[in-house]
Amino acid sequence: MVLEYVTDPSDPRLTDYTRMRDVELRKSLEAERGLFLAEGEKVIRRAIGAGHPIRSVLTTDRWLASLRDVLGDATVYVVSDEVMAGVAGFPVHRGALASMERLPLPSVETLLKSLAGGPRRLLVLEDLADHSNVGAIFRSAAALGVDAVVLSPRCADPLYRRAVKVSMGAVFSIRYARMDDWFRGLAQLREAGFRTLALTPDQTATPLDAVALTERVALLLGAEGDGLSSHWLEEADEAVCIRMSAAAMASGVDSLNVVAAAAIACHDLMRSAG
Structure with missing residues (x-):
């Protein structure tokens, strides 16, 4: 020293x-x-x-x-x-x-090829701008056993100081990669055998805890406020939601922030992966 x-x-x-x-x-x-x-x-x-x-x-x-x-x-x-x-x-x-x-970041293709054998679970983050939210989501993903995270091209940097701090270093314990092509990004996941589920606050979507999960699942999370883009919602294999209570809906509480939604979704996502 x-x-x-x-x-x-x-x-x-x-x-x-x-x-x-x-x-x-x-x-x-x-x-x-x-x-x-x-x-x-x-x-x-x-x-x-x-x-x-x-x-x-x-x-x-x-x-x-x-x-x-x-x-x-x-x-x-x-x-x-x-x-x-x-x-x-x-x-x-x-x-x-x-x-x-920094260490060299793998391509999405390389990351997906490394996920061989057994049930696999991905989080895919589209255009999240808040570094604290990205760090907190990485922490939930690492804690609950998600295999890897894929970022859209415009998603905030997981190694930005605030993201690293909020994640308590979890950004170093879970693999991730960044897409080069946002428009074809979901097609690349499907080609690798992943079923894409788009998380939405729309309560007419299939509840995530009721979805029959396949071996390889990628859960899509959208930006703060706006949620997933219309392109990704249309491209996804299925739209899913987190059930809200009737009382909450009646009082106008119809959604969760992206960090809370991610934590609950990660828990649901892993129920058939272990």
Whole structure:
């Protein structure tokens, strides 16, 4: 481990960590440099365990000891709490940030070929824009045993700092890939033997807990607010819903947010996969 003590938040050695509040800048830096930021001991450990190389670590003296065993020969910038907050733009309660290198993302074709044998369950996310929602959905998918996640081309990045944080590192424990072609994306899944189920709040759709699930199922989740596009709804093999109670419907509560819906749907999806 190489320790370097830094006292100025504008020190150029901390470039990976600065201006994290500027979303467009962070997206640009992450794409250009192939990096992402992991926050907190648990998340950093999971990222290292998934094979992501460490570029550097930013932490305080108080949190350094808890990470010593996994940092190897990494460069560690040690700062005060005040400098840490100045760099990040907010108090870092989990005590450490790590700049990590991304691993090559498999193509959807490669991912699907890797899912051989036995019942298989996919989540397919279309155009979710909120990184927190993406992170929370990855956490539910990993916790409930979903095999992999497929993202539409415009879906938010699972390795964006907020998504990684909300997922508690679950983004490192479940395989995922991003489509190149949104228009033909569902056809590619069907060609691989997956039955596509489009989750909708429409209560005239088949209740998900009543669907006879086949060996290979892909559940489609749409963007916050608008839901699935009309193209994907038409292309899917079947529209499905989560049953809402009559009392809820009568009081005007006719749907769930995408994170809650995803958690319930993942549970239903796995009932015949184990």
